[in-house]
Amino acid sequence: MRKYIFYIVAVLLSSSFIVKDGHQYRQIKNNSFARGERFVYEAHYLGFNGGEGVITLDEDIHKVNGRDCYKVDVHGKTTGMASWFYQVEDLWRSYIDTGAITSQKFFRDINEGKSYKLKETTLFDHKNKKGKLKQDKKGKVKVKEFKLKDYPQDMISGYYYLRTIDFDNKNPGDIINMNAVYEDTVYDFSVKYLGKEVLKTKVGKIHTFALSPIMPDNKLFDGGDAITFWVSDDRNRVPLEVKAKMFIASVRVELVDYSGLKYPFNFAED
Secondary structure, three states: OOHHHHHHHHHHHHOOEEOOOOOEEOOOOOOOOOOOEEEEEEEEEOOOEEEEEEEEEEEEEEOOOOOEEEEEEEEEOOOOOHHHHEEEEEEEEEEEEEOOOEEEEEEEEEEEOOEEEEEEEEEOOOOOOOOEEEEEEEHHHEEEEOOOOOOOEEEHHHHHOOOOOOOHHHOOOOOEEEEEOOOOEEEEEEEEEEEEEEEEEOOOEEEEEEEEEEOOOOOOOOOOOOEEEEEEOOOOOOOEEEEEOOOOOEEEEEEEEEOOOOOOOOOOOO
16 A cells, blocks of 8 residues: 555646546646747668658647647658658658646648558547547558556657656656557557757757667667667757667667757867
């Protein structure tokens, strides 16, 4: 019984709760990101610049499921020589609850080569813990319903949730857990905090927190610690760089341009 009491106290200390439409939502304080942010990333594969990603946090607040939400768009495309062989033009969009920092709606418009086209929308019913996935592959539409856990995160909202974490109170080796959703699959997603580093980037040398998602066995990434990413050690918590060890090669994604930051970066002295 004592451990459950400690758990309840910890939850109450970390976030407060509000009730709306009969459903109790947690309330997470966000001091890290603001509307109007824009980040540009370059992806490097086998030493070549192979792609560009642009993340934009919309200026407006959007209503989804009766809740105020941030709208975040991620545009990705191949560039340079990579586009000669395989053209990619993708849009990923997340509507993130401004209070609970959880996904209310997720959308993908995938165009990869001439053969793979996909439009996908996922709606999250938090009150009834149900998800609804609608996929359109070349005009063939499928609708699936599935069960949810508390506060599901899509592939974009999970990063924004991590930006609310106070890493100054973390020790190397500490684990951050969240409930993640990909298509109609719900899984436990964990990130290991590695510690503080100074990272040399194209926008300057910046103090960072290093993190590593704990990866299950798979056919794509080489090992459970195959991915490392760095976020700025300041109140922004901006993702600055990602390195992934894949079985066939390594991939690196780095920030090359930005605007609309809420706070200045914590640059390191040369």
